[in-house]
Amino acid sequence: MQFKAIYRTAQHPILSIELFPPKTEKGRAHLEKELAQLMQHQVGFVSVTYGAGGSTQNNTLDLVKRIRAQYGVTTVPHFTCVGASRQSILAYANRAIAEGAENMVALRGDPPRGQTTFVPAPDGFRYAYQLVVFLKERFGDRLSLAVAGYPEGHVETRDLATSIEHLKIKVDAGADLVITQLFYDNADFFRFRDMAVKAGINVPIVPGLLPITKYSQIDRITKLCGASIPADLTKLLLSFEDGSPDQQMAGIAAAIDQAGELLENDVPGIHIFTLNNSFATAHMVEALGHYFE
Numbered sequence: 001m002q003f004k005a006i007y008r009t010a011q012h013p014i015l016s017i018e019l020f021p022p023k024t025e026k027g028r029a030h031l032e033k034e035l036a037q038l039m040q041h042q043v044g045f046v047s048v049t050y051g052a053g054g055s056t057q058n059n060t061l062d063l064v065k066r067i068r069a070q071y072g073v074t075t076v077p078h079f080t081c082v083g084a085s086r087q088s089i090l091a092y093a094n095r096a097i098a099e100g101a102e103n104m105v106a107l108r109g110d111p112p113r114g115q116t117t118f119v120p121a122p123d124g125f126r127y128a129y130q131l132v133v134f135l136k137e138r139f140g141d142r143l144s145l146a147v148a149g150y151p152e153g154h155v156e157t158r159d160l161a162t163s164i165e166h167l168k169i170k171v172d173a174g175a176d177l178v179i180t181q182l183f184y185d186n187a188d189f190f191r192f193r194d195m196a197v198k199a200g201i202n203v204p205i206v207p208g209l210l211p212i213t214k215y216s217q218i219d220r221i222t223k224l225c226g227a228s229i230p231a232d233l234t235k236l237l238l239s240f241e242d243g244s245p246d247q248q249m250a251g252i253a254a255a256i257d258q259a260g261e262l263l264e265n266d267v268p269g270i271h272i273f274t275l276n277n278s279f280a281t282a283h284m285v286e287a288l289g290h291y292f293e
Contacts, residue, residue: 001074002102002144003177006044007204007268014044014269015285015292016179016206019067019276021050021059030276035067037278041285042292044269045074047105047146047179057092065099076146077101080109081131085123093135097142105146105179106131110224118156129169136174146177149205151192155226164195171201178203179271182210182222184229184254186261204268209259211272211280212251214243252280256287263291 006014017038022028046067050060060077068075077096079089096104108118108128120126125134132145147170153160167178178201183189189207196205212218212229215237222229229237233254240247259270274281285292 001045003045003146003204004144006074007177010044010268012293013263013267013291014206015042016045016047016269016271017043017281018047018049018208018271018273019063021048021063022276027276034274034276034278035071037282038274039071039073041282041289043073045076045103047076047078047271049078050080061092061096061099064096064101068100074103075101076103076105078105078107079131080107081120081125081128082109082118083121083124085121086134087123089124089131089134090138093139093143097139102142103144103146104135105148106135106175107148127166129166129173132170132173132175144176145174146179147171147175149178149180149192149196150226151180151183151188151207152227155224158226160192160195164192164199164201167196168199168201171203176203178205180206180208181225182208182227182273184212184227184233184258186258186265189262190265206269206271207262207267208271208273209255209284210275211255211284212237213248213277213280215247215251216242218251248280252283255280256284259284259288263288 019031022031048060048064050057064075064077067073079092093104106128108131118126125131128147132147135143135145149167150163153163157163157166171178180189193205210218219229236250237247240250262270272281272284
């Protein structure tokens with residue numbers, strides 16, 4: 001089912017989750033257990049990322065195909081402009097479609113590790129909207145596209161109004177869904193959503209959530225992507241040993257409260273960045289499951 005149909009026909013908010021292809025046999029075995037746990041819930045779709053510079057593209061498509069076949073759930077590959085020529089984009093999209101994909105998450109992507117600025121590949125694209133235009137011109141309605149939104153502004157464009165303008169360009173180019181970058185203050189999301197709607201963005205805007213189960217890990221991620229953790233939540237989490245069970249449960253409780261407030265304020269669903277770990281996601285869904293039924 002395509003994104004536009006998933007959200008148009010939904011009678012309740014949609015739960016969606018993000019995974020990544022494991023690199024080792026141990027990681028693959030772990031993911032099998034995590035998937036079995038996650039798929040016990042009402043999951044609307046699963047998105048699958050790939051490594052920096054497209055290093056796990058084949059693994060992404062393999063995992064997308066396997067999850068779809070094994071669980072019968074809509075499963076969606078990501079694609080980024082990093083290191084990608086037009087020819088490689090076409091090859092990836094053609095294979096994805098041939099294997100049953102009806103959707104794609106279309107992103108510019110972050111600069112590879114060690115680089116501070118994004119440099120497009122030869123015959124590639126500098127901006128995500130160019131990728132959206134290219135895919136829609138080549139594939140039309142065969143692919144429904146999701147794009148990223150940034151409630152605190154893009155790390156390279158801290159002005160929120162400018163980030164909204166860029167998002168509007170992507171939506172006008174043909175995107176059917178916006179999934180936000182992680183954030184921890186719902187006021188940021190509500191402000192972003194209000195500005196997006198005022199700008200004429202009329203596709204579903206889904207908040208992306210990442211429960212904090214190890215503060216040092218998420219602190220590093222937020223610094224890289226330009227997101228922030230509120231001072232009171234930071235103080236609470238740092239009162240526990242890093243990664244300890246107490247810190248995990250405090251972070252999960254905060255994520256449940258955050259998601260609950262969002263779901264009470266008319267979001268079309270939530271998208272959980274699982275980091276291939278069902279522990280936090282399972283706790284969240286068990287606490288919030290009535291919203292998705």
